[in-house]
Amino acid sequence: MRCPVCNYKETSVVDTRSSSDGLTIRRRRECDRCSYRFSAVEEIELLDIVVVKSDGRHESYMREKVESGIKYSLSKRPYTADSFSRLIHSIERDIQKKKKREIKSKDIGEIVMKHLRGFDKVAYIRFASVYRDFKDVKTFEKELKKIRGGKKK
Numbered sequence: 001m002r003c004p005v006c007n008y009k010e011t012s013v014v015d016t017r018s019s020s021d022g023l024t025i026r027r028r029r030e031c032d033r034c035s036y037r038f039s040a041v042e043e044i045e046l047l048d049i050v051v052v053k054s055d056g057r058h059e060s061y062m063r064e065k066v067e068s069g070i071k072y073s074l075s076k077r078p079y080t081a082d083s084f085s086r087l088i089h090s091i092e093r094d095i096q097k098k099k100k101r102e103i104k105s106k107d108i109g110e111i112v113m114k115h116l117r118g119f120d121k122v123a124y125i126r127f128a129s130v131y132r133d134f135k136d137v138k139t140f141e142k143e144l145k146k147i148r149g150g151k152k153k
Contacts, residue, residue, distance in 0.1 A: 003031035004038055024089075049095065050102045058102070066091065070112060073127040077120050091115050121147055 001011050008031055015028035024043040030036070049061040067088060074084075094111045095103060109131045116124040128134070128143055 001029060001040060003034060003036055005036040006031060006034045008033040024085075044089070044092065044096075048101060051108065052102055052104045054105060061095075061103075063088065063092070066108065066112065069127065070116065070123070073116065073123040073130075074120060077123055079120065083119075087115055087119050117147070 002009050003011055010032040011029045012032060013027050014030050014037065017026045019026070024041055027040045027042065029038055029040055050058050051061050052058055070087070091111055095108065113124060113128055113131065116127050125140070125143060129140065134140055
């Protein structure tokens with residue numbers, strides 16, 4: 001890894017720490033030339049997964065697409081960058097658990113909704129309304145009833 005200050009290509013790892021969820025590793029590095037210290041974060045990346053769209057098209061899995069859809073549903077909702085990162089990692093871990101080179105976009109949507117439901121119920125409803133293409137208020141009411149566990153208030 002190159003030094004961000006002097007661009008020298010040799011750096012040494014000074015300290016390594018794993019995150020509490022075990023999905024990322026933070027490495028403290030020091031440049032062998034200028035002694036500048038900096039941190040680098042390693043995280044799991046989903047490689048070679050192909051998403052099969054509803055119209056049959058195939059495209060490579062892109063974390064950015066999942067993140068942007070979730071961020072849109074979380075707009076004006078309270079969350080931290082750290083909790084968002086854990087959410088994305090949980091979703092990607094479930095995608096990896098499928099152990100398939102191809103996954104349907106529908107399956108990714110279901111995984112996202114499963115995690116959003118526990119993360120933020122408002123964001124869940126927003127995501128579900130677009131993902132499931134709610135046509136009327138009754139559909140919203142049915143979904144809200146499911147969240148409440150069948151109880152009406």
